[in-house]
Amino acid sequence: MSAVLKPKPKAIVCDGNEAAAWAVSLARVDMVAVYPITPQSSLVEYLAKFVADGKLNAEIVDVEGEHSVLSVLHGGALAGARTYTGTCGPGLAFMFEPYLRTPGLRMPMVMSIVTRDTLTPQSVWGGHQDAMSVREVGWIQLYCETVQEVLDTTIMAYKVTEHRDVMLPVNVCHDGNYLSYGAARVELPSQEEVDAFLPPPSVNWHAALDPSRPMAVDPLTGGSGGPGPAMFVRYRKGQCSGMQHALAAIEAAHEDWARIVGRRHAPLVESYRMDDAEVALVTLGSMTGAGKDAVDEARSRGVRVGLVKVKTYRPFPVQAIAKALSGVKAVGVVDRSVSFGWNSGPLYQDVIGALQIAARRPAAMSFIGGLAGADITTDHFGRVIERVQALTQDGQVGETVWLNERD
Amino acid sequence: MGAYNTISFKPEHCNGCNACMTACATAKTGSADIANSRIQIVADGDAFELAMCRQCGDPKCVSNCPAAALDKDAGNGVIDWDGSKCVNCLLCTVGCAYGGIVYNAAAGHVVKCDTCDGDPACVKACERGALKYLTTAHIYNEVGDLEDLFVPGLAGCQGCNTELIMRHAMRRIGPDTVLATPPGCIPGMGSVGYNGLTGTKVPVFHPLLTNTASMLTGIKRHYKRQGREVNAVALAGDGGASDVGFQSLSGAAERGEQILFICVDNEGYMNTGMQRSSCTPFGAWTSTTPVGERGAGKTQDAKNLPVIMMMHNCEYVATASTAFMEDLYDKLDKAIAASKRGFAYLHIYSPCTTGWRFPSQENIEVARKAVEANFVLLWEFNPRDGLQLTRDVDQPLSIADYLKALGKYRHLSEDQVAHIQATVEKNVSFIKGLAEGRHPAMAQAMSGRA
Numbered sequence: 001m002s003a004v005l006k007p008k009p010k011a012i013v014c015d016g017n018e019a020a021a022w023a024v025s026l027a028r029v030d031m032v033a034v035y036p037i038t039p040q041s042s043l044v045e046y047l048a049k050f051v052a053d054g055k056l057n058a059e060i061v062d063v064e065g066e067h068s069v070l071s072v073l074h075g076g077a078l079a080g081a082r083t084y085t086g087t088c089g090p091g092l093a094f095m096f097e098p099y100l101r102t103p104g105l106r107m108p109m110v111m112s113i114v115t116r117d118t119l120t121p122q123s124v125w126g127g128h129q130d131a132m133s134v135r136e137v138g139w140i141q142l143y144c145e146t147v148q149e150v151l152d153t154t155i156m157a158y159k160v161t162e163h164r165d166v167m168l169p170v171n172v173c174h175d176g177n178y179l180s181y182g183a184a185r186v187e188l189p190s191q192e193e194v195d196a197f198l199p200p201p202s203v204n205w206h207a208a209l210d211p212s213r214p215m216a217v218d219p220l221t222g223g224s225g226g227p228g229p230a231m232f233v234r235y236r237k238g239q240c241s242g243m244q245h246a247l248a249a250i251e252a253a254h255e256d257w258a259r260i261v262g263r264r265h266a267p268l269v270e271s272y273r274m275d276d277a278e279v280a281l282v283t284l285g286s287m288t289g290a291g292k293d294a295v296d297e298a299r300s301r302g303v304r305v306g307l308v309k310v311k312t313y314r315p316f317p318v319q320a321i322a323k324a325l326s327g328v329k330a331v332g333v334v335d336r337s338v339s340f341g342w343n344s345g346p347l348y349q350d351v352i353g354a355l356q357i358a359a360r361r362p363a364a365m366s367f368i369g370g371l372a373g374a375d376i377t378t379d380h381f382g383r384v385i386e387r388v389q390a391l392t393q394d395g396q397v398g399e400t401v402w403l404n405e406r407d
Numbered sequence: 408m409g410a411y412n413t414i415s416f417k418p419e420h421c422n423g424c425n426a427c428m429t430a431c432a433t434a435k436t437g438s439a440d441i442a443n444s445r446i447q448i449v450a451d452g453d454a455f456e457l458a459m460c461r462q463c464g465d466p467k468c469v470s471n472c473p474a475a476a477l478d479k480d481a482g483n484g485v486i487d488w489d490g491s492k493c494v495n496c497l498l499c500t501v502g503c504a505y506g507g508i509v510y511n512a513a514a515g516h517v518v519k520c521d522t523c524d525g526d527p528a529c530v531k532a533c534e535r536g537a538l539k540y541l542t543t544a545h546i547y548n549e550v551g552d553l554e555d556l557f558v559p560g561l562a563g564c565q566g567c568n569t570e571l572i573m574r575h576a577m578r579r580i581g582p583d584t585v586l587a588t589p590p591g592c593i594p595g596m597g598s599v600g601y602n603g604l605t606g607t608k609v610p611v612f613h614p615l616l617t618n619t620a621s622m623l624t625g626i627k628r629h630y631k632r633q634g635r636e637v638n639a640v641a642l643a644g645d646g647g648a649s650d651v652g653f654q655s656l657s658g659a660a661e662r663g664e665q666i667l668f669i670c671v672d673n674e675g676y677m678n679t680g681m682q683r684s685s686c687t688p689f690g691a692w693t694s695t696t697p698v699g700e701r702g703a704g705k706t707q708d709a710k711n712l713p714v715i716m717m718m719h720n721c722e723y724v725a726t727a728s729t730a731f732m733e734d735l736y737d738k739l740d741k742a743i744a745a746s747k748r749g750f751a752y753l754h755i756y757s758p759c760t761t762g763w764r765f766p767s768q769e770n771i772e773v774a775r776k777a778v779e780a781n782f783v784l785l786w787e788f789n790p791r792d793g794l795q796l797t798r799d800v801d802q803p804l805s806i807a808d809y810l811k812a813l814g815k816y817r818h819l820s821e822d823q824v825a826h827i828q829a830t831v832e833k834n835v836s837f838i839k840g841l842a843e844g845r846h847p848a849m850a851q852a853m854s855g856r857a
Contacts, residue, residue, distance in 0.1 A: 031629060059628045063621065064658030071618035071655060075625025078612070079585075081632075083625075097615055209585045209610040209626055211637055217612035219600035227602040 009187040016150045016179035019186055020086060020112050020172070021046035023154030025056040026194040027110075030081035030201065033061040033072040037091040038124045039176040040114040044086065058084075066095035070111075074098060077107045078209040078217060082158065082201035086112035088176060089130045090119060096134070102169045103138030103239060105218065108161035108203050109169040110154060113141075115285070115336075116176040117372045125373025126176030128284065128337040132346045138239055140170040140246050141314040145288045147184040149265055150174045152257060155194055159253040162202045165245040173313075175336075177373050178286040189261045197260045243315040250312055268317035270309040271324050273299060277306030279388045280325055280362075282333040282351055284310050287369070287376045291334070294381030305385050316350050322358040325351070331364040332388035334376065334403075338368060344400045363391050369403030376403060410544035410551070411484025414520075414527055416457040420537035423448060423455050430532035434523060436513070443513055445520040446529045447506065458506030460520040462486055467502030468519075477508075484544075485522055493517070546736050553578045556608045563596040566767025568757040568774065569671050570596060571729050573642055576669055577609070579739050584638040585626050586611045589619045589652060591644035593671065595678040598642075616647045620659035623666045631665070638667060638746065645672040645686035649712045660719035660750045667746035670712065673759040681762040685710040688782075689830060690823040692815040693762075703818060708830055713754040714838075717788045722749030725787035725797075728756050730775035734797050738787055745789070756783045764814020773812055780809040781831050784838050794841040806831055 014022070020043055024032065032051075034044035050056035059081070061072045066087050073083040087095060092113060102109060117127030131141060142157060144150045150172065157170040174180065204210070207217050222228035247268065254267035272292055274280060283291045288309045298305045308324045310317075325331055335345020342349055344366035355361050367384050369376040380403045387401060428444035436443045447458040462484050469477045469486060476492035477499055479485075488508075493516055499508050500517060508519040520527075522540075530540045556577040563570040569592050577586065586609050588594045597606040599613050614622045619641045627639035648656055648670040659666055675693050676682040683693040688709045692698050696705040717724045723745030725738040738753060745751040758773040760766070765773055777783040781803040788794045806828050810816040819827075840846050 030632065031625065033625070059632050061624060061628060062662070063624075064654060064661070067617060068621035068624075068655050068658055071615070071621035072625040072628075074618075075622035075627075076629045077625070078622075079626045079629035081625070081629040098618060101615065209612055211583045211585065211610055214582075214608065214610045216600040216605035216607065217610070219603070219605060219613070220594070222602040231603070 009189065011185055011187050013183055014147065014186055015042070015181050015183045016144070016147045016174045017043035017114065017181070018046050019147050019151035020154050020174070021050055021056070022188060023151045024058070024084045025050050026189060026191060027084075027155050027158050027198055028082065028195075029056070029058050029084045031059045031061065031073065031076040031083045032056075033063055033069040033076075033083070033085050035063055035066050035069050035087070035091065037066070037088055039116060039126065039180040040086045040088050040091070040112070042180070043112065043114060066091040067098060070095045070098040070102065073109055074102065074105070074107065075209070077109055077203050078105075078207065080201065080204045080208065080210070082162075082203060083109050084111070086114055088114045089116035092130045092134065093118070099134060099139075100137055106167040106206060106239070106242065107169055108158075108167055110157040110161055111169065111171055112154065113171045113173045114176050114180045115173050117337075121372075123372040126178055126180075126336075127371045127373065128173070128175075128335070129371070131171060131173045132337040135314055135346065138168065138243070139314065140166075140168055140243070140250075140312075142170060142172050142250070143285045143311060143313055144172065144174045144179060145286055145309060147179060147182065148186050148263070150179060151186055151188070152261070152263060152265060155189070155198065156250075156253040156257050158198055159256070160246060160249045163245070163249040164202070166242050166249045167206065168239070168242050168246060173285065175286040182286075187263070193261050197256055246315050247312070247317060266309065266311055268312045268320045269324050270311060272307040272309065274306035274308065274324060274327070276304055277328050278304040279330045279332070279385065279392060280305065280328045281307045281381065281384060281388070282310065282325075282331060282347065283307060284313065284334075284347055285336060287334060287336060290376055290378050291381050294378040294385060297378060297382065298385050303385060303389065305389075310347065313347070316354065318354040318357065321351060321354040325355060325362060326358040326360050328362050330388045330391035331355075331362050332367055332384045332391075333364060334367045334369055334381070334384060336368075336370040336376075338371070344368075363395055363397050365391060365397055366400040367403055368400060371404065374404035374407060380404075410547035411462065412522070412525060412540060412542045412544045413462065413484075414459070414522065414530060415539045415541050417537050417539075418455050418457070420535045421448060421455040422535060423450055424535075426532040426534065427529035427538055430528040434528035435518070443511060443518075445518055460486060460503075460507030461505050462520075462522070467504070468499035468508050471498040471502035473498065483522075483525065486519065487521070488517065488519055490516060543732050546732055550578055550736075554582070554608070556582060557598060558606050558608070561596040561598065561606055563592065564761045564767070566760045566770045567592070567596070568729055568759070568770050569593060569673060572669070572671050572755050572757055573598065575729075575735070576642065576739060577607075577640075579736070580638055580640055580667065580743055582609050583636065584609045584640050585623070587614045587619045587623055587639075587641045587643070588612075589614045589641070589643050589647040590616045590678070591647055591676070592673070592678040593642050593644065617651050618655050619643050619647060619652055620664070620666060620668060621655040624659050624662070624664045627665050638743070639665065641666065641668045643668065643670055644676070644678070645670055645674060645712065646676045646684040649685045649710050656716075657719065660716060660721050660752065663722070663749040665746055665749060667742055667751045667753070669742075669753045669755060671755055671757045672712075673757045673762060674709070675759075675762060677759045677762040686712060689827055690816060690819050692818065698818045703820065703823065704815075711834070713752070716752040716754070717794065719750070720790050721752050721788075722746070723751040723787070723789050724754075725752075726754045726756070726783065726785055728774045728778050728783060728785060730771050730778060731785060731798065734785055738797075741787065762815070764817075765812055769812070776804065776809045776812060779804040780806045781835050782806060782809055784835065786838060786842065793844070794838065796838065796842050800835050800839065
């Protein structure tokens with residue numbers, strides 16, 4: 001019997017925005033740049049308060065807009081700083097120019113997207129449309145289900161982003177309203193545990209703005225030949241390769257976290273009651289809780305239904321999804337955003353793409369719910385399960401179903 | 408060998424009044440007889456030429472002298488004549504091509520200019536500014552040995568003023584610097600590099616056109632946090648500063664970030680093909696304010712960016728011109744020092760031979776005319792002393808002469824010239840008012856950080 005007693009973890013009650021701020025403090029971030037936007041505002045308020053209270057030993061830069069938020073962090077990172085910020089919706093749209101540049105610079109960084117539906121119609125409410133609109137820009141995107149997962153994932157994200165084989169920025173997405181303001185019991189890891197998990201910052205070994213090792217950062221590529229398009233192509237290929245390496249880095253980070261802190265989250269996808277499932281729901285973010293409840297309820301009636309939660313959305317875990325869904329007959333993918341070009345949800349597109357390599361290709365239908373802060377309830381999920389069950393009978397993949405159309 | 412101060416002569420400003428000769432003769436002999444003057448203005452038709460010692464670097468008078476009576480003083484560059492050694496052979500006068508050392512019958516020996524120990528009487532007597540005593544030599548002596556932090560052979564246009572500004576500024580700022588050069592002529596000529604090569608010897612990067620001051624903020628803050636003294640410097644065009652980059656510039660200035668932001672104002676987007684910016688003056692042709700049946704150049708006045716920056720109550724704000732290098736270097740030094748305390752903004756006017764359409768060899772003259780016509784005003788500001796003009800604005804040259812020198816104004820109507828003239832006068836009155844504290848509300852607004 002071990003003589004060493006593990007100290008009892010410190011538990012607090014907080015919302016997702018405060019949980020993210022705690023994670024930033026524990027990750028010993030050097031620099032945060034802040035600008036408020038609903039529903040992220042309380043997050044930057046917590047950061048400012050933590051700095052003022054001495055809980056967070058970071059340089060805080062209060063800038064005049066999101067474009068500068070990310071630009072300040074670009075400068076900080078190129079000088080070697082571990083950096084953090086958070087934004088959403090219109091703020092994310094405004095920072096798009098430097099946002100686009102961040103992965104190209106192979107710049108490690110963590111930014112929360114406190115997801116919000118995009119304009120217009122005017123809306124300050126939750127939805128994944130903001131994060132989804134930037135899904136193909138080159139950032140890693142991790143979606144959280146719970147407040148605890150927000151805290152843990154934000155710390156783990158630093159291990160992923162600064163991994164030498166990855167060197168790509170990470171968005172930790174947590175749902176506006178539901179996770180940003182929803183309070184829950186959260187276990188705070190100790191600083192010692194986080195220090196054991198997370199090595200010191202390793203940010204600008206590859207590209208730096210430092211007079212002690214002068215270099216030109218991001219010069220113009222040439223017009224032709226070796227230093228031109230060919231270099232550009234190799235660079236792009238390297239970015240994609242970094243994204244693929246991220247899958248393993250995310251799994252390793254979750255494994256390390258479980259080993260040191262004792263809490264295990266599924267790194268890429270989580271399979272819930274999938275063992276003998278005939279139909280499956282696929283979910284993203286905080287809706288998953290209601291989805292699991294609906295699965296439990298249906299199971300109690302003998303329906304063989306399970307749920308697959310996507311945690312890592314970019315890079316898309318194609319193999320893991322295909323594996324998780326290859327045993328079912330039909331799949332219902334519930335999106336909290338819209339793919340305008342496909343008249344479906346974007347996750348649905350990704351899932352049916354991944355199923356192309358599945359051993360057995362189940363039929364799949366797209367469901368869209370939770371836009372502009374609408375609640376996706378167990379009843380909604382019940383309807384989804386019913387519709388997907390019908391799919392196993394008739395194989396008729398119908399039009400996309402809009403869940404909150406008549407709520 | 409160092410550089411020396413010197414007397415310059417601009418014949419186009421001379422009217423042959425002889426005041427310089429009278430002053431020299433009086434200073435050197437006590438009589439006003441211009442025959443005894445060491446400076447001689449010689450009429451040549453309608454024009455005038457100067458016969459005077461040039462204090463040559465390789466003086467033939469000295470090498471011709473068999474008695475070692477002439478010697479160039481290494482300290483001030485003046486060629487001294489020693490009467491105790493002179494044998495009156497006059498071989499020196501044969502060596503001089505400038506009529507700078509001549510036999511003077513009244514004195515009984517050769518005489519020459521000794522620059523009155525650095526305070527020449529002739530210059531003080533010249534009311535038309537044809538004679539000037541140039542004291543810029545100290546700049547060369549102070550910075551000439553400092554390393555040029557750009558590589559040779561940047562691909563600027565022939566006669567580019569901006570390249571001069573870049574080289575002068577960075578030489579002075581020094582190597583412990585991170586340099587931001589947002590898209591424009593400055594990186595366009597190769598400072599950030601191309602084909603895998605860099606054009607700068609300090610860390611350099613392309614910010615976005617929009618975020619120069621913000622990226623520098625992050626860099627500077629992190630080095631400060633680490634206790635490292637690193638200069639955060641921008642060399643940005645007027646478009647990147649006054650238009651799309653203005654928000655981040657304003658934000659950094661408001662926060663008092665310790666940044667030196669140099670705006671190189673060539674009055675438009677010259678690198679991308681000479682499009683209009685908000686710093687483009689009224690009436691100017693650009694590729695987006697073309698001249699045609701209906702178009703007659705830009706229809707709005709230029710945004711006065713340095714004044715706007717001053718209203719941020721920056722640690723230091725100044726305007727400068729490469730035609731006035733002592734003034735420019737003085738401001739550069741102050742701006743560098745101020746950037747250790749807060750935000751320093753330097754607005755340097757940079758005539759663009761390609762975009763403004765004038766011959767490349769006239770660049771500095773165009774810059775000079777802009778200042779002399781009050782089109783460009785030279786001033787500086789700090790929160791303690793407020794705004795000060797650093798050059799007199801009371802006797803401007805004609806604005807029409809300045810405009811005529813530039814192809815981009817070739818189409819101007821009389822009304823347009825009158826508008827520009829009025830704008831210049833309004834601006835002079837406004838800036839003078841600020842300098843003299845005639846705008847109490849603004850003076851109050853600028854008086855120290857609350």
